[in-house]
Amino acid sequence: MVEAGLCGRSCLSCPLHGPLCSGCDNRGCLVLACFKGKRYTGINAAGCIYTSVCPRKVDARSVKLDIPLPTAKARQRLKKTPRFIPIIKAGDRRSWFWRWVAEPRTVIVKLHDLMVSPELSAQAEAEGLRGYLNLDGQTIVSTVMPDEAMARLSLEDYQRYLKSLEPDAFFNPDSETYIDDPRLYSWRSLLRSLKMTSELAKLDAELIGLIKGANREQVRYCVKTLSQLSVTKYALPSRELWRDGLFKEFLAYALEALEDYVGGRYQLIIYGRPYTWATEYPHASLSWFINAQKRACYQGTQPIIHYILDDHLYCDECPCNCPACQEIKEEQVTYIRVNNVKAIALHNLTYLQALHSEGGTRKLGFR
Ligand SMILES: [Zn+2]
Ligand SMILES: [Zn+2]
Numbered sequence: 001m002v003e004a005g006l007c008g009r010s011c012l013s014c015p016l017h018g019p020l021c022s023g024c025d026n027r028g029c030l031v032l033a034c035f036k037g038k039r040y041t042g043i044n045a046a047g048c049i050y051t052s053v054c055p056r057k058v059d060a061r062s063v064k065l066d067i068p069l070p071t072a073k074a075r076q077r078l079k080k081t082p083r084f085i086p087i088i089k090a091g092d093r094r095s096w097f098w099r100w101v102a103e104p105r106t107v108i109v110k111l112h113d114l115m116v117s118p119e120l121s122a123q124a125e126a127e128g129l130r131g132y133l134n135l136d137g138q139t140i141v142s143t144v145m146p147d148e149a150m151a152r153l154s155l156e157d158y159q160r161y162l163k164s165l166e167p168d169a170f171f172n173p174d175s176e177t178y179i180d181d182p183r184l185y186s187w188r189s190l191l192r193s194l195k196m197t198s199e200l201a202k203l204d205a206e207l208i209g210l211i212k213g214a215n216r217e218q219v220r221y222c223v224k225t226l227s228q229l230s231v232t233k234y235a236l237p238s239r240e241l242w243r244d245g246l247f248k249e250f251l252a253y254a255l256e257a258l259e260d261y262v263g264g265r266y267q268l269i270i271y272g273r274p275y276t277w278a279t280e281y282p283h284a285s286l287s288w289f290i291n292a293q294k295r296a297c298y299q300g301t302q303p304i305i306h307y308i309l310d311d312h313l314y315c316d317e318c319p320c321n322c323p324a325c326q327e328i329k330e331e332q333v334t335y336i337r338v339n340n341v342k343a344i345a346l347h348n349l350t351y352l353q354a355l356h357s358e359g360g361t362r363k364l365g366f367r
Helices: 028-033 112-117 118-127 129-133 147-152 155-165 183-200 218-229 239-243 248-262 289-293 325-332 341-355 360-364
Strands: 086-089 106-110 138-142 169-171 206-210 232-239 265-273 283-285 297-299 304-307
Touching: 086 289, 086 341, 106 112, 106 129, 112 118, 112 155, 118 129, 118 155, 129 138, 138 155, 155 183, 183 206, 183 218, 206 218, 218 248, 232 239, 232 248, 239 248, 248 265, 289 297, 289 341, 297 341, 325 341, 341 360
Parallel strands: 086 106, 086 283, 106 138, 138 169, 169 206, 206 232, 232 265, 265 283
Antiparallel strands: 297 304
16 A cells, blocks of 8 residues: 555545555546646636545545445346447437437437527427437437536436436446546546436436546546446447547446456447447447538548538539438439538438448448
């Protein structure tokens, strides 16, 4: 046991020490930088967001941690996980293509989309998600959302949303786990999420475990706790990890923890990135639609993003035989006008589904 971690806290009096932390070694911690005299706006000022976890301000013995206990066994409801699961926009029908979503037809709806629109949320809650979408297929509610939004949601809020939306599956609550935060901060957020999760596991829908953590210890603790709720499907949010160059490292932590705690029965979904070198895992993303809104389509056997700059330039030389491109060819029109987000979206969706299936995009005519 070390006497004090880099955080400056004495390990002997620290509530994290033991099962949660083996002595802080977080060299990237912003509070450590603060101790060394670095100054940041919003951190060192009177309203510093870290005041409640700062070793210089708070006596460790007064810190209360909510340790989650397994209370229920998660249901198994999803019939198979598709290789590519589209995230859709609940409030934008241009992203609704149920007919063309590959079997087993499954879509992900972001809870945050509903939270920001009271009207939308009221309608979806009244009809249930499947009824509201008029979807003959499986629905998954994603809880991945901006930090400010997740901090506002209580256990009761999650329970109310999930009971009325009646999805087939849902992600457990997201948490704030950044590597440059003091570990006590990310632990507190992760534990809050896992504590709510053990209650939400009682709901009649399948719980998909969000793999979160600011380091290996947190990732392992997260997976271990979820595995005690009998969770077998997991999602690794990857957008920020990619941006920070940490994806491979955290994917390795996640796989190691899944092997150790869940064994061969787990399924891992890479969430929030359309394609990677790791197409061996199912992916979930909204990029197909975001790109369509930017007038960008995927081309080639490996995805190349092609921006449609000219109003009339599209599909002239594109071999694609996806439903959108085919319809255009049948109508003997050799272009899609750039304002046709829906056609580009359908092309992109079909493309990513093909990319993640056997045979890849060759079956769409690309070579
Ligand atoms: Zn085309
Ligand atoms: Zn196409």
